Amino acid sequence: MDFIIQLFLDFVNKFLGQAPLLLGTVVFIGYILLGKKVYEALAGFVKTFVGFKILQVGTGGLVSTFRPIIESLSQKYGIEALVIDPYFGQTSATEFLTTVNSLAFVGYVMMIAFAFNILLVAFRKYTKIRSLFITGHIMYQQSAVLLWALYWVIEGSGRQPATVQLVIITGLLMGTYWSVMSNLIIEATQEVTDGAGFTVGHQQMFGAWLAYRLGGKVGNKEHNVDHVETPGFLAILNDNVVANALIMTIFIGTIMVLLGKETFAYDESKYFFGSYIWETCAFFAVYITILLTGVRMFVAELTASFQGISDKLLQGSVPAVDCAVTFGFSPQAPTFGFIFGFFGQLVAIFTLILLKSPVLIVAGFICLFFDNGTLAVFANKSGGRRAAAIIPFIAGLIQVFGSALVLTFLVGPPEVIGWMGMFDWATLFMGTTIISKYVGIAAPVALIVLMLIIPQVQYKRHAATYFTTMRDE
């Protein structure tokens, strides 16, 4: 009997407890259920596993590039510098969770969350949830960051792996957030896209809903942002390699100059201080590119196998997809959002410096462009160019202040190099994390219940047309 128990425990630890093996197996099973051939399912397993390992090369590289700079800064000035970018948040989460043997739990959180989303849509008659979240890279990223944050504030002191209870509650909270917020923004997305039949499933659904609701109050939708010319040189930001390298050089380069050349051990026979700074900052783009390659590989497999599951189970739900899918409907708005969000973040960063905040925020490209870009698209639809400027500016302030606040509760482990920064994470999950610090697991449980009331209120407002936005059944 002992032998069998040992075998089982080994299987749990060495197989189900290993994130890439677990996810690869999920993909394999998904493909088999879809009726694909065994060798195709095997290829899916391999790509998931290898993709996950490539991702880990990227996250490891980001930490090792950024850590020496953070440490010098905190030694010299007592300030902790952290980047608000989803991949820096994800890196902090997965690298930290690895140290407490909990990385595989991210996979479980994601599966519980997705299963809960499916359940809520299946019982839509009662739950009023119409949307299904299918943005794979976001699902993995958010599951990782939420588990890290809640683990650290609720269970962090003991260095024990996350408890089953925490994993389940985190999964349910994640699934509730995906369902409720992507459902909340269905009508606004339909307006923005002239009824394209999808909704947003990303990091700023609550923010974009607010932007749409408030847009009409701050501007006039007749003055559409697409009649405005934006500076041509900003087109280089369409290339993410260029954008990441340049933005990191602006911010991290400035920090390195302030630290001074004597702080860094580099070969002076090979580098000017300037070229050394450039190379270091360019490495952020290198590791982000590696990381994206890895995520792209395993998420493509995961999505393909999940897609099958969700398509079979649920005809007619509204797919919740990447925020950038809305950009085609308002091509100038994202650039507008980027510019004004950038100003907002700069003002907030300088305010933090003046206030001598212990946490200094470094702006990240993805948050600047995709988060504020999305808010601008929604604000523009209801309030035109004025709204598309004012709302991203204010969002920029909120992204920096909210993230700085939540990070003061999360700093400590050396793996922590940043936070999501995206609107919902600088507001909703900032609050949840901080409240959980004081009241424990009751906070996420209460939030699940509160959020589930939102679709009921929506339904009451337009019961007659509520379900007509869904695809034909």
Next chain:
Amino acid sequence: MLKVLAACGNGMGSSLIIKMKIEKVLKAMGLECEVHHASVGQAKAEAVNFDLVLVSEQLVKEFNPKGKAKIVGLINLLSEEEIRTKVEKALQ
């Protein structure tokens, strides 16, 4: 065999959606295809190896219009109708 590349800002979300849709559309058109997805930054360098590049409309200007690959700009990435019409035109 038609080689297709779907691209978007980071090569994560939108391009994967385009990929799933174009596979379905080309299959319905009876064409055999191999579809990859990437970020615009990577796609620009790789476009020469493909017959067809699909991106969101506002990113079309990033690509060389005189290159070997036909560049197709989309407004609604989820509309199979739009993809079919535009791809049929590009392949003529």
